[in-house]
Amino acid sequence: MSRILYPVAEVAQQLGVGLTTAKALVASGQLRSIKIGHSRRVPAEALHEFVRRLDAEQNGDGARVPALTPPVEAPSTVQS
Numbered sequence: 001m002s003r004i005l006y007p008v009a010e011v012a013q014q015l016g017v018g019l020t021t022a023k024a025l026v027a028s029g030q031l032r033s034i035k036i037g038h039s040r041r042v043p044a045e046a047l048h049e050f051v052r053r054l055d056a057e058q059n060g061d062g063a064r065v066p067a068l069t070p071p072v073e074a075p076s077t078v079q080s
Contacts, residue, residue: 007042015047
């Protein structure tokens with residue numbers, strides 16, 4: 001049987017971030033968690049949702065990436 005809840009310290013390791021960052025994600029609500037007794041746990045699905053949301057925000061379908069346009073050259077002033 002696979003685990004369905006992870007302590008914040010393990011979530012930090014799985015995400016490759018520090019414990020302080022993981023705690024901040026939980027405290028801000030960016031990473032959903034539940035409280036059991038005095039312990040805070042992150043459901044496995046919440047961890048996957050968080051990563052999917054970041055991926056969509058940062059990579060999306062490419063529609064939010066501005067198209068590259070060639071630089072506009074300043075008109076030259078040639079004096080005769």
